[in-house]
Amino acid sequence: MADAAWQHPLPPWSTMPDVHRGARMRRHDxxxxxxxxxxxxxxxxxxxxxxxxxxxxxxxxxxxxxxxxxxxxxxxxxxxxxxxxxxxxxxxxxxxxxxxxxxPAPPLSDIQTHAPVAWQAAIAALLAAFAAQGTQLRAYGSLVNQAYSGEACLREDSDLDLLIDCRDRAETLASLALLQAHAAAPRLDGELRLAGGAVAWRELARVLGGGPQGELLVRSDTAVQRMGVAAWLAT
Structure with a gap:
């Protein structure tokens, strides 16, 4: 793994706004x-x-x-x-x-500098593409752990785990298309999240490739269930 562009861990009082303690707890928060x-x-x-x-x-x-x-x-x-x-x-x-x-899970833009130097150009292009359609990218997994611990967590085979909250079917499909266009170096993984729950974006791409009648594994904040892709996109 190439050296990261970071030196110090993020403090707990970083730029993310605090959420009220009584607020709903969501996966990856x-x-x-x-x-x-x-x-x-x-x-x-x-x-x-x-x-x-x-x-x-x-x-x-x-x-x-x-x-x-x-x-x-x-x-x-x-x-x-x-x-x-x-x-x-x-x-x-x-x-x-x-x-x-x-x-919430941190915006990718907040922790970008904690990623390896070799990832920086690809992350910048990814952020620009999603900003152009008005969609925010959040991150979870090893990059977040690296950013907040200040210690090496990413391996040679590590993915960049992304969490994308989408408002509707159109934004979901547009986000999926952008992920497919930028999926190589680093390898992108992660979830697209609608009100009905989150799905792995690579699974969504595979299921849609087989037609609109396929089923997805949908993860809500409290359960895991199978759901038809059309029904999930309509939530």
Whole structure:
């Protein structure tokens, strides 16, 4: 992996606006928990408890996962330990009251400089293409982890994981076309999200290639289900 263009991790008070603590928690959102939270309030597998405490002391965010339904006062969160080796993902359950800050997944433009130098031109072109159609690109995965930890997380085979919130069918299909046009170096992965839930954009492209009657695996903030592509695009 070529050297990244970053030097320091992003602070928790970066340019993203804070979201009210009582707001809906969406997959890929980021949350911060005070390191002083009593350990008994944080449910994590025993071998990972020291890693969690170190993570919180460094004021690093946790990622919101799919939540149980009905929603309760405990949230399903997680983080991935930095490094370029095998991924070590840690699941944490925490009370909503322990959250001190909550933001959406960061805009790609906010963390662009934390990507490898070799990616910079491609990311700039991608951002320009989506800005021209009025669509914001957000990021999740290893690039976000690298940006907020200040440690190497992207490997030679890493993808750029994108999250794109679309207002309607037309914006979804236009975004899909742009992703297909810019999908090579770096390899783009990620999800297109409508009100009905999120789908992997590469799966959407494959299913649409077989006709409008195909089905998609749709991930909402609380469930996973199969849905016809036409029905999903109409949500």
């Amino acid at each position: 980021l949350v911060w928990i005070e390191a002083s939270t009593p350990p008994a309030q944080l449910q994590v597998a025993a071998p990972w408890r020291p890693a969690l405490q170190a993570w919180l002391l460094q004021r690093r965010p946790l990622v919101v996962g799919r939540q149980p339904e009905p929603a309760g006062e405990r949230l399903r969160l997680g983080f991935t330990l930095p490094g370029r080796g095998p991924r070590s993902r840690v699941e944490v359950h925490a009370p909503r009251a322990a959250i001190t800050r909550h933001t």
